[in-house]
Amino acid sequence: MTDLSAAYDAAVTDRVRLAGSAYSTDRDLAARQSLYRWQVPRYDLPGIVAEQLSGVRGRVVDIGCGNGKFIQRLRGERPDLALLGLDIAPGILASVPGPVAVADATRLPLATGSAHAALALHMLYHVPDIPQAVGELTRVVARDGVVIVSTNSDRDKVELDDLWQRAAGDVLGTGRGQARISLSARFSLEKAPAFLAEGFSRVEMIELPGTITVHDPEPVIAHMASYRAWADQHDVPFDATIARARSILLDHIAQHGAFEVTCLGGILVCRR
Numbered sequence: 001m002t003d004l005s006a007a008y009d010a011a012v013t014d015r016v017r018l019a020g021s022a023y024s025t026d027r028d029l030a031a032r033q034s035l036y037r038w039q040v041p042r043y044d045l046p047g048i049v050a051e052q053l054s055g056v057r058g059r060v061v062d063i064g065c066g067n068g069k070f071i072q073r074l075r076g077e078r079p080d081l082a083l084l085g086l087d088i089a090p091g092i093l094a095s096v097p098g099p100v101a102v103a104d105a106t107r108l109p110l111a112t113g114s115a116h117a118a119l120a121l122h123m124l125y126h127v128p129d130i131p132q133a134v135g136e137l138t139r140v141v142a143r144d145g146v147v148i149v150s151t152n153s154d155r156d157k158v159e160l161d162d163l164w165q166r167a168a169g170d171v172l173g174t175g176r177g178q179a180r181i182s183l184s185a186r187f188s189l190e191k192a193p194a195f196l197a198e199g200f201s202r203v204e205m206i207e208l209p210g211t212i213t214v215h216d217p218e219p220v221i222a223h224m225a226s227y228r229a230w231a232d233q234h235d236v237p238f239d240a241t242i243a244r245a246r247s248i249l250l251d252h253i254a255q256h257g258a259f260e261v262t263c264l265g266g267i268l269v270c271r272r
């Protein structure tokens with residue numbers, strides 16, 4: 001039997017796949033970010049990050065900044081900060097207001113102690129050597145600085161995992177299909193504190209629970225389809241599984257009036 005979790009770990013951290021496909025543009029990331037529009041309560045994540053940075057002056061580096069959602073907000077609210085966006089995917093950086101640079105979280109092009117804060121938001125699970133990246137965060141941030149990390153719980157959006165397995169099972173005619181790849185499993189909210197404790201003596205977790213309720217399948221389908229860069233990891237045709245998921249959702253919504261997804265994300269505020 002193949003070791004599914006080892007194969008998934010390799011695929012989630014595969015730099016060619018990340019830079020060349022998953023994050024070559026912000027299409028798939030934006031689809032995942034958009035689903036939270038239907039979440040109650042709604043959390044203003046850039047606002048929470050801005051609040052955590054209220055006492056920070058000087059340089060703030062956003063590592064794995066993606067489409068710049070946090071950088072754009074901070075540029076408006078905190079013009080006093082010297083913001084720098086870094087990412088391994090050149091394509092996704094194209095629309096982010098500079099300065100930005102292509103760089104790897106495990107080899108940051110920054111001098112020791114040169115940043116007053118660092119953000120590593122929903123990205124450490126993509127890094128092959130997480131302890132090495134935590135080491136880099138502690139190296140580049142000044143001793144009295146702050147590092148803000150985010151990720152999702154192992155229990156986040158379980159209804160989407162279930163929907164995938166039902167749809168895949170229907171396509172294959174096997175009842176239930178193989179589990180879908182999880183992006184955050186390697187550095188989930190449950191695992192993150194132990195990784196971060198290696199570099200930081202104080203790690204405060206802010207949990208962000210919520211429920212997404214949709215009355216139309218499309219936002220959920222767009223989220224599910226945003227995993228297309230990992231389509232080859234599953235033993236079932238991707239597009240057929242998405243199409244089957246759409247009809248399961250339509251039936252569910254016709255019967256119950258809505259489809260609900262439970263969410264649990266979190267922010268970890270780390271200090272030395």
Ligand SMILES: C[S@@+](CC[C@H](N)C(=O)[O-])C[C@H]1O[C@@H](n2cnc3c(N)ncnc32)[C@H](O)[C@@H]1O
Binds near residue numbers: 063067069
């Ligand atoms: C899920 S997105 C998160 C984007 C943004 N931080 C946010 O929270 O909206 C993950 C980002 O991390 C980047 N990334 C993945 N591995 C990386 C690495 N080793 N070093 C730097 N960036 C990386 C990806 O290219 C992608 O843009």
